[in-house]
Amino acid sequence: MKYEVVIGIEIHCELKTKSKMFSGAPVVYGAQPNTCVNEIDLGHPGTLPSLNKEAVVKAIQACMALHCEIDPLVRFDRKNYYYADLPKGFQITQQFHPIGTHGYLDIETSDGLQRIRINRLHMEEDTAKQYHVEEESWIDFNRAGTPLIEIVTEADIRSAKQAMAFVDKLRNILVYLDVTDGKMEEGSLRCDINISLRPENTDAYGTKTEIKNINSISNIEKAVASEITRQSALLEAGEEVQQATRRYDDVAKDTIMMRLKEGSVDYKYFPEPNIPPIQLAQSWIDQIKVDLPELPDARAQRYSSLGLNEYDIKQLVQNKALSDFFDILIIGVKNIKLAANWSCGEILGALSQKQLEQKSYALKISELRAMINALSDQIISSKQAKEIFPYLLKGESYDHVVTSLDVSQVSDESILKQLVEEVLNENSQSIIDYHAGKDRALGFLVGQLMKKSKGQANPALSSALLKTELDHRKP
Amino acid sequence: MEKQSKSYFIHLAHQLRFDLGDKEAQDITDEFNILIDQMDLLNKIDTQGVEPMVYPFEEPTSFMREDVVNHVLSALEALKNAPSSKNGFFVTKKVVL
Numbered sequence: 001m002k003y004e005v006v007i008g009i010e011i012h013c014e015l016k017t018k019s020k021m022f023s024g025a026p027v028v029y030g031a032q033p034n035t036c037v038n039e040i041d042l043g044h045p046g047t048l049p050s051l052n053k054e055a056v057v058k059a060i061q062a063c064m065a066l067h068c069e070i071d072p073l074v075r076f077d078r079k080n081y082y083y084a085d086l087p088k089g090f091q092i093t094q095q096f097h098p099i100g101t102h103g104y105l106d107i108e109t110s111d112g113l114q115r116i117r118i119n120r121l122h123m124e125e126d127t128a129k130q131y132h133v134e135e136e137s138w139i140d141f142n143r144a145g146t147p148l149i150e151i152v153t154e155a156d157i158r159s160a161k162q163a164m165a166f167v168d169k170l171r172n173i174l175v176y177l178d179v180t181d182g183k184m185e186e187g188s189l190r191c192d193i194n195i196s197l198r199p200e201n202t203d204a205y206g207t208k209t210e211i212k213n214i215n216s217i218s219n220i221e222k223a224v225a226s227e228i229t230r231q232s233a234l235l236e237a238g239e240e241v242q243q244a245t246r247r248y249d250d251v252a253k254d255t256i257m258m259r260l261k262e263g264s265v266d267y268k269y270f271p272e273p274n275i276p277p278i279q280l281a282q283s284w285i286d287q288i289k290v291d292l293p294e295l296p297d298a299r300a301q302r303y304s305s306l307g308l309n310e311y312d313i314k315q316l317v318q319n320k321a322l323s324d325f326f327d328i329l330i331i332g333v334k335n336i337k338l339a340a341n342w343s344c345g346e347i348l349g350a351l352s353q354k355q356l357e358q359k360s361y362a363l364k365i366s367e368l369r370a371m372i373n374a375l376s377d378q379i380i381s382s383k384q385a386k387e388i389f390p391y392l393l394k395g396e397s398y399d400h401v402v403t404s405l406d407v408s409q410v411s412d413e414s415i416l417k418q419l420v421e422e423v424l425n426e427n428s429q430s431i432i433d434y435h436a437g438k439d440r441a442l443g444f445l446v447g448q449l450m451k452k453s454k455g456q457a458n459p460a461l462s463s464a465l466l467k468t469e470l471d472h473r474k475p
Numbered sequence: 476m477e478k479q480s481k482s483y484f485i486h487l488a489h490q491l492r493f494d495l496g497d498k499e500a501q502d503i504t505d506e507f508n509i510l511i512d513q514m515d516l517l518n519k520i521d522t523q524g525v526e527p528m529v530y531p532f533e534e535p536t537s538f539m540r541e542d543v544v545n546h547v548l549s550a551l552e553a554l555k556n557a558p559s560s561k562n563g564f565f566v567t568k569k570v571v572l
Contacts, residue, residue: 017542019542024545033562033563035549037547039548055542056539084570131564132569132571133569139567273530277536279536
């Protein structure tokens with residue numbers, strides 16, 4: 001039997017704020033345990049939550065990028081459960097009135113363009129992190145109270161590839177908004193993927209499993225694909241899929257059962273009495289829209305209008321830090337395509353992602369720009385540029401390197417004419433080819449001349465001199 | 476609503492890890508049962524078509540806190556009430572959900 005795959009995704013995303021959702025304690029990743037907490041995060045009696053405005057701004061930005069309707073009356077609810085990761089005994093969330101609803105995100109895969117509907121986007125607080133050590137659980141409350149948004153899709157996704165494309169695109173948008181750092185490996189973006197199979201052309205959903213703990217974008221596709229294979233094998237064998245939470249094991253390349261799901265837990269949700277409803281002014285919301293940063297699709301369009309090809313656009317837009325670097329580089333650059341080549345090539349090779357993100361490099365972008373312009377004007381050759389570049393990386397200025405390396409180009413006509421003579425004498429066939437209209441012949445001759453000059457001949461001048469001499473030697 | 480016996484409150488107190496004397500248990504049982512009688516009175520009121528009121532005021536507020544770090548405890552202070560701690564962590568019996 002043929003099966004249709006049905007996938008819905010829930011994404012928890014930690015917001016990049018300085019302080020917690022409801023307290024003035026700091027949000028820091030990787031700090032010493034229990035050093036980023038105060039009484040509110042620890043759920044001490046008598047404390048009251050106070051909503052972080054920046055978290056609301058970031059949630060609204062995410063809503064706007066995902067085309068959600070925004071509820072201007074912010075309301076919170078309590079989700080009650082008793083577990084050590086939640087010191088208050090409840091999590092403050094938005095069960096009944098999510099800030100965003102009815103959104104969508106269009107993704108593009110080899111299946112074509114597809115609209116994935118967003119059911120809801122709501123704000124909540126993160127829980128503590130637990131480490132299970134032998135017979136004990138060790139608890140670090142630093143993460144408790146970190147602002148989160150949870151984004152829930154409709155079950156519109158139909159393959160592992162689409163699931164990956166969706167999370168990848170969503171993650172990139174959130175990173176562009178500076179809503180989150182989006183680091184899956186650090187848990188600042190976590191996705192739970194619900195997967196079920198049903199016979200083709202039927203409506204009823206099959207029994208679903210939920211995959212958690214996926215730590216990279218590429219593992220999404222692997223995890224979903226392996227779970228689809230596992231479920232179809234079960235169904236083909238006439239067995240049933242058990243409703244369960246599973247995790248993806250990167251080594252076993254398979255999903256592994258964590259726990260069976262027995263009915264749904266009753267969280268006894270009720271409105272959070274300690275946070276009265278907060279009315280957001282429409283003008284305030286409108287201003288957030290005006291200030292919305294450029295999103296990946298818009299940036300791709302801008303690059304397209306600059307004349308970049310699709311490959312370069314994709315390379316740049318996928319990597320916001322690199323793309324931001326490129327945007328500074330092209331202010332006053334003479335050859336955009338050359339700037340894109342250098343950004344996606346040498347820069348990406350020489351600087352780490354972390355250096356790009358933190359702008360922690362000695363290279364001065366203005367000096368790289370000067371070099372690219374010189375290259376574009378054929379004042380230097382690309383071979384010379386590659387010699388100069390390592391010095392620019394160390395923070396040296398272009399002018400200084402050119403002087404000290406003595407890489408100044410040979411533009412002396414008498415020297416070049418000598419080389420032109422030599423090259424033409426050695427390549428008589430190319431002269432015939434040139435006059436027979438073969439354009440490639442000239443390129444070949446320029447190449448030979450550059451070789452003779454050890455890359456130091458001025459290419460534009462050499463080319464012109466070659467042409468003149470070729471015309472003299474017309475058979 | 477269901478009335479509760481004294482032993483129920485002694486059991487609850489035990490679960491919440493505090494001692495309840497015999498007289499205290501009796502007092503709390505009596506008071507609770509009076510409250511239940513009063514709730515039953517309220518239950519008799521016809522609330523058909525009345526929206527539940529969650530907050531004591533009708534007007535929404537508009538205050539939100541600026542995103543500023545203004546108060547943090549040291550790990551020592553944070554762990555002060557913990558019955559058990561190790562290396563800066565709170566420690567409990569292993570519980571995995």
